[in-house]
Amino acid sequence: MITGSGGGWGGWGVGVRGRGLGSTSPADAGGLLADLAGDSRLADDPRLPAARAHLWELEGEWVAAREAYLMAASRSTNLAQQRYLNARAQSLPGDPPPAG
Known part of the structure; x- marks a missing residue:
């Protein structure tokens, strides 16, 4: 079951079966995301x-x-989110993929 909480984008923090992603390891969280x-x-x-x-x-x-x-x-569809996410992508180590 997908639940909403007060945090996150647009007031929704994503949790699965009553569990938030913040209390799990990256591997466990990946499994939860696969469920979603x-x-x-x-x-x-x-x-x-x-x-x-x-x-x-x-x-x-x-x-x-x-x-x-x-x-x-x-x-x-949110310009501020687009800018943030694109900036995160560009800030990662290594060569970014060629534009176009």
């Missing part, structure tokens, strides 16, 4: 790829993190 990926209500939501990007960033998976941040930015 099948929920049609989150199909185009930028928060899911942004959360994945953060987990990959924590694990040092820069290419995957960059791609996920860029995906999240492309899904967002």
Whole structure:
């Protein structure tokens, strides 16, 4: 079950079965995000790829993190979120993918 809480973007923090993502390891959180990926209500939501990007960033998976941040930015309709997510993608170590 997907639950909402007071924090996060737009007042929604994502939790699964009453558990927030903040109290789990990156590997456990990745499993929780996989559970959420099948929920049609989150199909185009930028928060899911942004959360994945953060987990990959924590694990040092820069290419995957960059791609996920860029995906999240492309899904967002909020200009401030787009700027933040694009900046996160560009701030990761290594060469960014070529533009275009």
